[in-house]
Amino acid sequence: MVAMIGSGNVAYHLSRALNGKTEVRMVNPRTLEGLPGKPDIILIAVTDTAIREVAEKLKGTEALVAHTSGSIGLEALNGISSHIGVFYPLQTFTKGIDPDYSEIPILIEGSDPETSEKLKSLAHLFTARIEDADSEKRRKLHLAAVFACNFTNALAGISRDILAESGIDFSLLLPLMKQTVKKLEILTPKEAQTGPAVRGDRQVIESHLAMLESKPEAKEIYAKISHLISSKSSKP
Amino acid sequence: MVAMIGSGNVAYHLSRALNGKTEVRMVNPRTLEGLPGKPDIILIAVTDTAIREVAEKLKGTEALVAHTSGSIGLEALNGISSHIGVFYPLQTFTKGIDPDYSEIPILIEGSDPETSEKLKSLAHLFTARIEDADSEKRRKLHLAAVFACNFTNALAGISRDILAESGIDFSLLLPLMKQTVKKLEILTPKEAQTGPAVRGDRQVIESHLAMLESKPEAKEIYAKISHLISSKSSKP
Numbered sequence: 001m002v003a004m005i006g007s008g009n010v011a012y013h014l015s016r017a018l019n020g021k022t023e024v025r026m027v028n029p030r031t032l033e034g035l036p037g038k039p040d041i042i043l044i045a046v047t048d049t050a051i052r053e054v055a056e057k058l059k060g061t062e063a064l065v066a067h068t069s070g071s072i073g074l075e076a077l078n079g080i081s082s083h084i085g086v087f088y089p090l091q092t093f094t095k096g097i098d099p100d101y102s103e104i105p106i107l108i109e110g111s112d113p114e115t116s117e118k119l120k121s122l123a124h125l126f127t128a129r130i131e132d133a134d135s136e137k138r139r140k141l142h143l144a145a146v147f148a149c150n151f152t153n154a155l156a157g158i159s160r161d162i163l164a165e166s167g168i169d170f171s172l173l174l175p176l177m178k179q180t181v182k183k184l185e186i187l188t189p190k191e192a193q194t195g196p197a198v199r200g201d202r203q204v205i206e207s208h209l210a211m212l213e214s215k216p217e218a219k220e221i222y223a224k225i226s227h228l229i230s231s232k233s234s235k236p
Numbered sequence: 237m238v239a240m241i242g243s244g245n246v247a248y249h250l251s252r253a254l255n256g257k258t259e260v261r262m263v264n265p266r267t268l269e270g271l272p273g274k275p276d277i278i279l280i281a282v283t284d285t286a287i288r289e290v291a292e293k294l295k296g297t298e299a300l301v302a303h304t305s306g307s308i309g310l311e312a313l314n315g316i317s318s319h320i321g322v323f324y325p326l327q328t329f330t331k332g333i334d335p336d337y338s339e340i341p342i343l344i345e346g347s348d349p350e351t352s353e354k355l356k357s358l359a360h361l362f363t364a365r366i367e368d369a370d371s372e373k374r375r376k377l378h379l380a381a382v383f384a385c386n387f388t389n390a391l392a393g394i395s396r397d398i399l400a401e402s403g404i405d406f407s408l409l410l411p412l413m414k415q416t417v418k419k420l421e422i423l424t425p426k427e428a429q430t431g432p433a434v435r436g437d438r439q440v441i442e443s444h445l446a447m448l449e450s451k452p453e454a455k456e457i458y459a460k461i462s463h464l465i466s467s468k469s470s471k472p
Contacts, residue, residue, distance in 0.1 A: 071440060090408055092415050092430055097422055103411045131408070140402050141409075143444050144395035147454075148409045149416045150431030151461045152388045157425035157468065159380035166376050172326060172367070173377075173384045174421060175339045179328050180385045181413045186333055188406075189393035194328055195386030204307060208379050217464045218383075224460060225387045228453045232393065 002122065003027050003035055003063070005054055006045035009093035010068050014045060017101040021125040029054055039063045041122060043087055048072050055080045064118055066110075070142040073135045074109050085110040085119050088138055092149050101126045107133035107141065158218045162211075190232065197229035238358065239263050239271055239299070241290055242281035245329035246304050250281060253337040257361040265290055275299045277358060279323060284308050291316045300354055306378040309371045310345050321346040321355050324374055328385050337362045343369035343377065394454045398447075426468065433465035 004015050005027040015024045027034040029046045044054050044067040051067050055077055058065055065077055066085035077084035086109040091099055106123035108130060110116030116132065123130045133141065156177065160170040183192045196204035205226055212219035240251050241263040251260045263270040265282045280290050280303040287303050291313050294301055301313055302321035313320035322345040327335055342359035344366060346352030352368065359366045369377065392413065396406040419428045432440035441462055448455035 091412055092419070094419055094423070094428070097415075097419055099411065099415045099418075105408045105411065129408070129411075137402065137404060139443075139447070140398055140404060143447055144398045144404075144406075144409060145412055146431050146444065147391045147398075147458070148395040149412050150429065150433065150465070151391050151458075152413065152416050153420075153425050153428050153430070154433075154461050154465050155383045155387050155391070156420055157429070158464075159384040160425055162376055162380045162383075166373065168373060168376060168380075170380075170424075171421070172341045172365070173380060174417065175335065175341065175365075176327055176381055176385050177388065177417045177420070178414075179333075179335045180388050181410065181417055182335070183328070183330055183333055184389075184392055184413070185407070185410060187330070189389050189396050192330070192389055193386065193393070194389075195382050197386065197390075207375075208382065211375070211379055217460065217467070221457070221460050221464065222383070222387075224453070224457050225390050228394075228457065229386070229390050231453070 001025065001036055001039050001041075003039040003042045004045060005029050005032070005035075005042060006068075008046065009095055010089065011043075011045035012095055013091075013093045013099070013101075014043065014068065014089065016098065017104070017126040018122075022122070032057055041066065041118065043068060044077075051076050064115055066115075066119055070107075070138045070145070074111065083111060083115040083118075085115045086133075086138070087119050087123065088133065090141060090145065103127065103129060105129040105131065107131055107138055109134055109138075155221075158215075158221070161215070161218075193229060193233065195229070197226035198233045200230060200233075237261065237272055237275050237277075239275040239278045240281060241265050241268070241271075241278060242304075244282065245331055246325065247279075247281035248331055249327075249329045249335070249337075250279065250304065250325065252334065253340070253362040254358075258358070268293055277302065277354065279304060280313075287312050300351055302355055306343075306374045306381075310347065319347060319351040319354075321351045322369075322374070323355050323359070324369065326377060326381065339363065339365060341365040341367065343367055343374055345370055345374075391457075394451075394457070397451070397454075429465060429469065431465070433462035434469045436466060436469075 001023045003025050004011050006029050018024050025036050041064045048069050061081050064083040065081040066087040068087050070088050088107040090105040104127050108119045120130050163170050237259045239261050240247050242265050254260050261272050277300045284305050297317050300319040301317040302323040304323050306324050324343040326341040340363050344355045356366050399406050
């Protein structure tokens, strides 16, 4: 039996992913209401800053205890149980929008091989994409995810602002964004790169910069990323 | 009958989209080999700089003549035919990777209402997403698409570089990128924004900037986009 401590998006979606595949009990992170007597695994799916506080309350448990954070080390759980681990889902979670659970990568770290294996078996209940990852690997993945997810979303925000001024519907861009990601299943980003910067089309770039005159931050970002693209494409 | 002039990705994919729905003849853009005697519509699907040269060879045709470019005005076809237009597919095309043709937005401009209607009917054969768009609207969409497509791909390139150094497989990020786009079907980019910048998590941001010490361009882009996100999230 899995005890899922948390009330946020990660707890919600991990419990949905496991729903019908193993017994999951939702546990209130403040009161620990709902915590069963003898859980096999306790997942602490709370914000980074609350992990230690929740863990302290579990001290001495016989269960395997793991947290679900990409940026917190395994050592945050030191002394809580003799079997501690990390069960990090590399996904952006929002309530009401279900991802395809079967393709979420789960990054696993365990204090011992048996713990790792148990966490992997848990992940296997809903996904086939499971990898070992120590703190360093999780840190790198988290940084890469900021570019690929958080910053991609911010660029979409710039696009939306540009279109909204002229009353143009942002959703026109969604098929293009979907395809941009789909291409990366087959091509490297360098191979997949299109647009004025990689073509060295100065005329289009200058006209775009002029259109961004009233948006100094977007204009700077346009110039920086265009420069990055053209400097990369000129290298072998 | 549609004559599709071009040998690149746009010509290839538009002809695939129309395949089995109307008769399409592929026409060599240099020799015009393949051009039928009396086509109803001629689509000039060549690079921006070649449009005028190809158009000149068609002067006096009775067919409707349209180009497929987002950044070239309708006037590039002035004097070629009495019915000229633009048929702009807002999509990134790569040979061998088929997008879902039924959701490609087609932006239409015609020299007269009858021309617009004919081009819309052609688009309707494969997609339901059809809008009128003059040069100004196409220019805005093109700029927005550079952020949403070309720059998103460039950010994925940064992610890939970060991971490659440690031998971590970039494809771990693809489910996350897919979901980032999927969320935008339901939420605005501002609502969908997650990550350290929108949370104001200076500790994570500083540690990420330190990890990017050896990548000055990526580091500057990280700082600029993080600043944009935090300044936007602090506004009502």
